[in-house]
Amino acid sequence: MKGRSALRDAAIAAIGLIIVLAIPFFHRSPAFEDFVIRLSAMALFATSLNLLVGNTGMVSFGHGMFYGLGAYAFGLTMQMTSLSLPVAAVLAVLLTTFAALCVGAVCVRLSTDYFAFITLAFQMLFFSVIISWQSLTGGDQGLRGGIPRREIFGFELASQLHLYQFCAVVAVLGLLALRHISASPFGQTLRMIRDNENRASFLGVVLWRARLWAFTIAGGFAGLGGVLAALFVSGAYPELADWPNSGQAIFAVMLGGIDTFLGPLLGAMILLALNDVVTRFTEYHGLVLGIVILVFALGLRRGVLDFLRLAWPGRSR
Amino acid sequence: MDLNALGACLTNPACVVTQTTSGLIVGMLLFLVAAGVTLIFGVLKIVNFAHGTFYMLGGYVAYTAFGVTDSYTLAVLSGALAMALFGALFERALISRVYGSNVLMQLLICYAVVLIFDDVVKIVWGPEFHAMGMPPAFQVPPLFIAGGVVPPFYAVLIGIAALIAIVLGLGLSMTRLGKTVRAAAINPQMVSALGINTTVLFAVVFAVGGGLAGLAGALAAPVRSLSPGMGFSILIESFIVTVIGGMGSIAGALVSALLIGMVRGFGTIGFPSFTDGLIYIVMIGILLLRPQGLFGRQT
Amino acid sequence: MRLEIKNLTKAFGGVRAIDDVSLDFASGSLSAVIGPNGAGKSTFFNLISGAFPADSGQVLLEGEDVGRLSRAERMHRGIGRAFQVASCFPTMTVAENLMAAVTAHAGRWGNLSHRFPPPGVRDRAEEVMSLAGLTHVADVEAAILSHGDQKLLDIAIALALEPKVLLLDEPTAGMGPDERWRMIDRVRGLWEQRKLTLIFIEHDMDIVFRVASTIRVLCYGRVLAEGVPDDIRNNQAVVDAYLGTEEHGA
Numbered sequence: 001m002k003g004r005s006a007l008r009d010a011a012i013a014a015i016g017l018i019i020v021l022a023i024p025f026f027h028r029s030p031a032f033e034d035f036v037i038r039l040s041a042m043a044l045f046a047t048s049l050n051l052l053v054g055n056t057g058m059v060s061f062g063h064g065m066f067y068g069l070g071a072y073a074f075g076l077t078m079q080m081t082s083l084s085l086p087v088a089a090v091l092a093v094l095l096t097t098f099a100a101l102c103v104g105a106v107c108v109r110l111s112t113d114y115f116a117f118i119t120l121a122f123q124m125l126f127f128s129v130i131i132s133w134q135s136l137t138g139g140d141q142g143l144r145g146g147i148p149r150r151e152i153f154g155f156e157l158a159s160q161l162h163l164y165q166f167c168a169v170v171a172v173l174g175l176l177a178l179r180h181i182s183a184s185p186f187g188q189t190l191r192m193i194r195d196n197e198n199r200a201s202f203l204g205v206v207l208w209r210a211r212l213w214a215f216t217i218a219g220g221f222a223g224l225g226g227v228l229a230a231l232f233v234s235g236a237y238p239e240l241a242d243w244p245n246s247g248q249a250i251f252a253v254m255l256g257g258i259d260t261f262l263g264p265l266l267g268a269m270i271l272l273a274l275n276d277v278v279t280r281f282t283e284y285h286g287l288v289l290g291i292v293i294l295v296f297a298l299g300l301r302r303g304v305l306d307f308l309r310l311a312w313p314g315r316s317r
Numbered sequence: 318m319d320l321n322a323l324g325a326c327l328t329n330p331a332c333v334v335t336q337t338t339s340g341l342i343v344g345m346l347l348f349l350v351a352a353g354v355t356l357i358f359g360v361l362k363i364v365n366f367a368h369g370t371f372y373m374l375g376g377y378v379a380y381t382a383f384g385v386t387d388s389y390t391l392a393v394l395s396g397a398l399a400m401a402l403f404g405a406l407f408e409r410a411l412i413s414r415v416y417g418s419n420v421l422m423q424l425l426i427c428y429a430v431v432l433i434f435d436d437v438v439k440i441v442w443g444p445e446f447h448a449m450g451m452p453p454a455f456q457v458p459p460l461f462i463a464g465g466v467v468p469p470f471y472a473v474l475i476g477i478a479a480l481i482a483i484v485l486g487l488g489l490s491m492t493r494l495g496k497t498v499r500a501a502a503i504n505p506q507m508v509s510a511l512g513i514n515t516t517v518l519f520a521v522v523f524a525v526g527g528g529l530a531g532l533a534g535a536l537a538a539p540v541r542s543l544s545p546g547m548g549f550s551i552l553i554e555s556f557i558v559t560v561i562g563g564m565g566s567i568a569g570a571l572v573s574a575l576l577i578g579m580v581r582g583f584g585t586i587g588f589p590s591f592t593d594g595l596i597y598i599v600m601i602g603i604l605l606l607r608p609q610g611l612f613g614r615q616t
Numbered sequence: 617m618r619l620e621i622k623n624l625t626k627a628f629g630g631v632r633a634i635d636d637v638s639l640d641f642a643s644g645s646l647s648a649v650i651g652p653n654g655a656g657k658s659t660f661f662n663l664i665s666g667a668f669p670a671d672s673g674q675v676l677l678e679g680e681d682v683g684r685l686s687r688a689e690r691m692h693r694g695i696g697r698a699f700q701v702a703s704c705f706p707t708m709t710v711a712e713n714l715m716a717a718v719t720a721h722a723g724r725w726g727n728l729s730h731r732f733p734p735p736g737v738r739d740r741a742e743e744v745m746s747l748a749g750l751t752h753v754a755d756v757e758a759a760i761l762s763h764g765d766q767k768l769l770d771i772a773i774a775l776a777l778e779p780k781v782l783l784l785d786e787p788t789a790g791m792g793p794d795e796r797w798r799m800i801d802r803v804r805g806l807w808e809q810r811k812l813t814l815i816f817i818e819h820d821m822d823i824v825f826r827v828a829s830t831i832r833v834l835c836y837g838r839v840l841a842e843g844v845p846d847d848i849r850n851n852q853a854v855v856d857a858y859l860g861t862e863e864h865g866a
Contacts, residue, residue, distance in 0.1 A: 205725050
């Protein structure tokens with residue numbers, strides 16, 4: 001998180017994107033493309049969470065609410081209006097960002113423990129609203145009717161290939177934006193707050209304002225992830241906003257590395273792959289996942305990229 | 318939202334009695350679970366996300382014990398004791414390794430245990446719902462108070478929970494162990510420096526917390542069905558109760574558990590499909606006015 | 617900048633930590649504040665820097681009453697402070713610590729349009745780093761710095777905010793004798809270079825008598841004596857309350 005120039009980040013992103021986009025031209029694999037689409041959504045979700053958790057030291061248990069809100073907002077906008085897909089997506093993200101601003105305004109002034117719980121309460125509140133407002137959201141069945149998959153820029157989103165490309169591009173751009181935020185003076189301020197909020201406040205940083213911005217930005221990007229998730233499932237389901245989803249994001253962040261920008265991406269990759277593999281072999285994937293988590297938490301004790309970074313010092317962070 | 322029905326109920330003594338009893342049941346069970354959560358947090362500064370699993374396993378153990386011995390008393394005792402043991406083992410084997418770590422690591426360990434035991438329960442007892450049914454001793458006609466229906470089992474449950482609340486309160490304030498626990502909640506290093514074996518103490522705290530949750534699960538078994546994953550909703554509610562009451566305060570847990578119980582009891586009449594949401598709103602409201610909870614200490 | 621304290625009072629509960637203290641610090645002066653433990657020295661600094669408001673009295677900076685201003689506002693007016701227990705940002709390097717401080721001071725802590733550090737910040741930070749003698753550890757994480765270097769970093773962060781008045785709370789605390797003199801020499805160097813009004817709390821009497829031009833003695837929240845070192849050394853009340861014999865080390 002330090003020392004890398006904007007140019008270098010953009011180059012890495014471009015190379016990554018080119019590789020991802022090129023793969024289907026050599027070999028089509030529906031499973032792989034599915035995986036990348038799901039990863040795009042999850043990576044945005046987990047990386048945005050790390051802006052709060054890793055960067056600022058704000059442990060939010062309720063981040064899934066913004067992921068779910070993005071999905072539902074997008075799905076409903078597509079269903080109820082004839083707005084084009086990009087407009088609906090932007091609208092959904094804006095709505096989610098605004099919601100994050102409101103929830104954040106309530107939560108950020110609380111101390112750490114209570115902050116965690118109140119964000120959880122908001123998420124569960126949102127979840128129960130989704131479940132009970134059946135006329136709007138379809139209740140626990142999820143948004144029925146699917147998302148009319150329309151064309152944008154000549155892309156036919158009914159085609160998996162186009163969806164794959166769209167999600168990859170959005171995810172890479174989204175991560176690049178988050179990277180820029182994290183590497184900006186504002187990002188440094190968040191780390192100052194995490195390290196020593198007293199001194200940061202002595203330096204003139206307005207703590208609650210910085211935290212509120214962080215919370216709002218993180219919520220917005222989670223909402224973007226939710227939009228991609230909605231495209232993938234062609235709708236929206238309450239599970240997207242339920243606590244186990246927040247838990248998965250937390251695990252992705254911890255598994256990949258809380259101190260490294262790409263840690264959450266790696267963690268999401270590992271987690272999704274693990275889920276896929278395990279569900280193929282046994283119906284008791286909770287058992288297996290739980291054991292893996294224990295081995296990780298007790299054995300490795302830090303995320304993969306953090307572990308590598310400590311084992312090979314001297315590389316720029 | 319059905320405010321007419323709510324109004325009608327509040328003016329009808331029978332309805333008030335029935336709903337109050339129902340609210341007390343919910344409240345008392347919540348108290349037993351939340352007391353464990355708040356005790357563990359108060360002394361160990363650990364948020365025990367696996368607490369719902371203790372509740373669930375307590376219920377299942379009681380169910381099996383009842384099936385084998387036909388004695389509800391034994392069933393309840395086995396549920397409580399099994400979970401006390403489980404709590405101590407959980408603390409020794411897993412939690413003790415992450416004291417002082419990032420709270421997310423602690424959360425992950427608890428979450429892992431939840432995942433594992435949700436599936437273990439599925440494997441051992443099967444994924445379908447189980448019902449213990451009302452033990453024969455309680456299959457007697459209900460009591461009628463002011464026209465409201467009060468099943469005797471409910472009365473007994475409330476009584477037992479109230480008794481435990483009193484024992485817990487007295488135990489913490491009067492026994493040596495209780496005072497040590499309270500001291501450790503305020504200053505663990507000092508307690509350790511005084512020669513008190515904190516290792517044993519911490520295991521005991523987890524055992525008591527687990528035992529209380531297991532007891533709650535066992536007491537609830539006749540009137541709630543058992544299913545894997547049943548721990549989660551009681552976990553969330555017990556957290557709400559703990560936070561509203563003030564982390565680390567048993568009295569706070571009691572007051573807020575009863576509050577939430579009553580909100581549920583009467584909320585199901587006035588807000589039938591949104592009762593959960595109502596409770597979250599109550600929590601948010603209280604936290605905004607008094608962030609440390611009703612009885613919590615201001616940090 | 618001239619710092620005048622007039623009738624400052626602060627009570628906690630029933631105890632007057634600072635009791636009707638009036639002191640005058642001339643612009644560019646180098647003064648020490650000494651006194652037994654519990655005399656109220658740290659509280660005194662807290663009141664000046666704005667950590668909490670006084671019950672009554674005035675804090676005048678170049679004649680302007682800053683008593684109602686927040687910590688951050690006083691910082692912008694020119695009151696800087698370093699702490700008894702070094703307070704830095706542990707996961708960042710020395711250079712990053714200072715660049716962050718300079719960025720915050722410039723009001724650009726919320727900036728999203730550049731990469732960190734914004735233009736011009738690096739130079740300013742390097743200037744402060746060399747002033748504090750920390751250039752050789754520029755890329756070392758603050759958490760693993762030696763104790764002395766951490767204290768220097770703490771002071772450097774305060775310096776990065778371009779103070780006119782600098783309050784140093786026990787700059788040599790926790791150091792061995794040689795290190796103490798190095799530290800106080802560096803502090804004196806900073807004072808000369810930046811023309812600060814420097815006030816430091818200190819327990820090592822050798823240092824105090826050798827370095828300070830004026831000494832103020834606090835005892836039970838009150839000013840017991842003030843003056844040049846010779847006056848203080850010979851002041852009976854001070855000797856009784858605090859110094860004991862003439863030969864004295866902290």
